[in-house]
Amino acid sequence: MLIDTHTHLDSYKFDEDRAEVIERAFASGVGKLINVGFNRETIPTTMKLAEQYENIYAVVGWHPVDSIDMKDGDLEWIASLCDHEKVVAIGEIGLDYHWDTSPKDVQQRVFRQQIALAKHKKMPIVIHNRDAHEDVVRILKEENARDVGGVMHCFSGSWETAKQCLDMNFYISFGGPVTFKNSRVPKEVLAKVPLDRILIETDSPYLAPHPHRGKRNESSYVRHVAETAAEITGKSMEEIAKITYENAINCFGIR
Template sequence: MKLVDSHCHLDRLDLSKHDNSLEAALQQARDAGIEEMLCVGIDMEAMEPMLALVEAHEGVYASVGVHPNEHDGHDPSIEELIELSKRPKVIAIGETGLDYFRSEGDLTWQRDRFRRHIEAAKQVNKPLIIHTRESSADTLQILEEEGAEAVGGVMHCFVEDMETAQRALDIGFYISFSGIVTFKNAKELKEVAKQVPLERMLVETDSPYLAPVPHRGKPNQPAYTRHVAETIAELREIPLEQLAEATTDNFHKLFKFS
């Protein structure tokens, strides 16, 4: 059985939990069946070391972009994102999107940055990794206005309702579930996980954040992708192997491995 962690931040793991070794964390993931993972960029200042880390490890891929909450660092141009996308093993643009929970005031800068990421993705024909928090209506409107359907992508760490999921599905996006789906109070999200078509679903950790049950409140890691997959398989009343095969195939289709 093979699983993919479709969204993690390997450069931000607490390696003291793994004998100070990224290799130990990656081996623990492989032991749990997670053979591939996507390490997602969130700021320009950490981009080069993150890309070097990815290039040094088999089965690890990268995306390039700046998180919507990152305000004080360098804000990349379309041309800079395009140039970064040419680096080995870069398979996506992001994470990008909108976040009205952590950022306040006039967020025109956030929406402008989001549009630049979409344009870069279209120019290099690579899918988008979308972050949205308390901003789903504007996020989807901008995706539609900018023609993001041309490249598609994934709504990462999805926590919205089925109506929002369906609107994203309608423009060719995949829905990715994180450890939040394992939380007891995530009743609405569990219902969404039952309804999203299996052929349009991904699983992730967003590690080192949002560790699933039974590790909630502790540092997350790619190995815990299995807990997310087990929960969704149980909710859908299907074998874990079926869920794993589908989400792995989806990852390869979305990111143009085949």
């Protein structure tokens, strides 16, 4: 059994066939799905999916790209949702220096606020990091994020960065890019990460793995990520499925 630890099934890109996509994932051996709501629009739709399906769980938080839009009361809203039985982490939070939509100081303030909330709620965090490796690691250290740990979502950094995150109690999650033929660094990092710290994901509808690259991604495709992880680690597909499933259960505290 597999777990897609990061998906966006509430995306408008699934509006025409969402139920079919979800059932296709379950039929293909994906036992649980973790859907991520990251702003004012997607948090409610994420919660609706988690309440509708027994094996869909929710992660809620404020994405760095949207941090400029966080209003008074939004942090309290997220805090209240953390008490819901299907919410398993706060995220995706972090820094994104690629898209110039929110000033860096605003991103960093909102990031720190949500780490503090996670520590108060004793919940893991899911980290979005794009072109901001140094500042993400620095803030995680300064805020003692090791107290809660969590997931480095769709990891794209170096082994040196991965080591620092592992030392802070984080799992390293790999998505579609690790399956690409030219993805040398992600493959090298995956080969070095301890087996009990590897997670797999799709980030669907984005970043579809080979052989679906360039098309709409979906949760059933997490199998391709698992197959690549098995090839890189020298394990069987069944072993990687079991390892990453148990890792996800432990990371998110899913009963």
